Amino acid sequence: MLLEVEDLHVHYGKVEALKGVSLAVAEGEIVSLIGANGAGKTTVLRTISGLRRVTSGRIRFKDRDITHLPGHRRVGAGLCQVPEGRGIFPGMSVMENLEMGAYGRSSRSLADDFERAFALFPLLSERRKQQGGTLSGGEQQMLAIARALMARPQLVMMDEPSMGLAPLMVNQIFDIIAAIHEQGTTVLLVEQNAAQALTRADRAYVLETGKVAKTSDAATLLADDSVRAAYLGVDSTG
Amino acid sequence: MKGPQTGIVLIGVLLLCALAAMGASATTAFLLERVAYRPLRRRTTSRLAALISAIGASFFIQEVFALRYGRDILPFPRIMNKTVLFHIGSGEVRTDKVLVVLAAIVMMILLDRFVGTSRLGRGIRATAQDPEMAVLMGVNIDRVIVLTFILGGLMAGVAALLFGTFFEVTQYNIGFLLGIKAFTAAVLGGIGNLRGALIGGFALGLIESYGASIFGAQWKDVIAFVVLVLVLLVRPTGLLGEQLARSRI
Numbered sequence: 283m284l285l286e287v288e289d290l291h292v293h294y295g296k297v298e299a300l301k302g303v304s305l306a307v308a309e310g311e312i313v314s315l316i317g318a319n320g321a322g323k324t325t326v327l328r329t330i331s332g333l334r335r336v337t338s339g340r341i342r343f344k345d346r347d348i349t350h351l352p353g354h355r356r357v358g359a360g361l362c363q364v365p366e367g368r369g370i371f372p373g374m375s376v377m378e379n380l381e382m383g384a385y386g387r388s389s390r391s392l393a394d395d396f397e398r399a400f401a402l403f404p405l406l407s408e409r410r411k412q413q414g415g416t417l418s419g420g421e422q423q424m425l426a427i428a429r430a431l432m433a434r435p436q437l438v439m440m441d442e443p444s445m446g447l448a449p450l451m452v453n454q455i456f457d458i459i460a461a462i463h464e465q466g467t468t469v470l471l472v473e474q475n476a477a478q479a480l481t482r483a484d485r486a487y488v489l490e491t492g493k494v495a496k497t498s499d500a501a502t503l504l505a506d507d508s509v510r511a512a513y514l515g516v517d518s519t520g
Numbered sequence: 521m522k523g524p525q526t527g528i529v530l531i532g533v534l535l536l537c538a539l540a541a542m543g544a545s546a547t548t549a550f551l552l553e554r555v556a557y558r559p560l561r562r563r564t565t566s567r568l569a570a571l572i573s574a575i576g577a578s579f580f581i582q583e584v585f586a587l588r589y590g591r592d593i594l595p596f597p598r599i600m601n602k603t604v605l606f607h608i609g610s611g612e613v614r615t616d617k618v619l620v621v622l623a624a625i626v627m628m629i630l631l632d633r634f635v636g637t638s639r640l641g642r643g644i645r646a647t648a649q650d651p652e653m654a655v656l657m658g659v660n661i662d663r664v665i666v667l668t669f670i671l672g673g674l675m676a677g678v679a680a681l682l683f684g685t686f687f688e689v690t691q692y693n694i695g696f697l698l699g700i701k702a703f704t705a706a707v708l709g710g711i712g713n714l715r716g717a718l719i720g721g722f723a724l725g726l727i728e729s730y731g732a733s734i735f736g737a738q739w740k741d742v743i744a745f746v747v748l749v750l751v752l753l754v755r756p757t758g759l760l761g762e763q764l765a766r767s768r769i
Binding site: 331332333353354355358362365369371374378381383385387429433 | 642646649650652653656657659660712
């Protein structure tokens, strides 16, 4: 397994946000994490990235225990996150945002990486000098994904990449995620858009109030009546 | 000391003084970050806590100097000859004034280039704009913050030397009002905007000087702080706009 999370407990003050989450992602997979608002999806990603302290439990990445590794060193280990809200640096240009993505790498030539980013996102190429804060939501999402890839991660975790985007753009983003996956990057995807998340993923976990309620291959969950009722807005009796 | 210097000797003396001042100031900044800021950062994200800690640290340092050197105004040795080069109207252009202006411009250009183009500069800007995102990019923000303090200390050291050379006096609390005015200049230009701070500093200086000649020198500080209050009321993002608060979408 590329990533293994074992019995993860995380607190916000006295509130227990994660009550023993276990999940695993194998190399080459797309795994989705779905669930309602407040189920703890974002907390799972933030904890794996090292932004939240673990109360108990273990996180292993490439067979190495990273539970207590400082967040900034997890990027170098091959783990990257595209956070909720995209996290574009508003006062930096598109180029500088991309350079930030490669911050942890030894500063050898980034030419190949820029080329790859602009091949994947031709739109960004036209906006190289533009400030990140002036891009549209969809452009920012593209930049956030391109920036994460600059670190050459083995695993990319994406938090709500479709949030706040127009339907056409949502499809485009999911196509890009599929393309990245095809190029050999493993993807852990957190989504409220459960229909898309389940269609595109190999496997999925359903998170409910800080616990994994269900896990299965994505096709099975897509056909599951209770999942359809709760997350796909399909009335199971109808 | 042999008295006012000129030529190569003067440059050497000034550089030595600058190095000593920068070293002392940067060391102080480094220690302050460890003692007065880092522990707070671990416990709270409140910016107010850091501000209060900064004021406390400032009083602490002032009182240490008051205990050691007393509370009176002390002379600052004359390093250079202050020859009048030429006149503009009734104003005289002296060597020390030229030095202050030139050194300030050179420092601002160097700092602007450094923060704008170096890897650490990018780390500093990323940490200022969005610290969590900086971590996700692999930035060791604790290291970036302490290096930023040291950088600030180096700049403050040069500034102190220029101030001393120009006014030739010093006192245990002479930096306090300067610090507050530096803050005013930064707010005026837009917090987080380096070029804004430069323009803010320049504008504040002009407003103070012209204000003093209109209302009288005793009103100088009042004018500076009226400007601060007005900026906060009318345009809280400063003249050039604030890069930090803008669009956290």
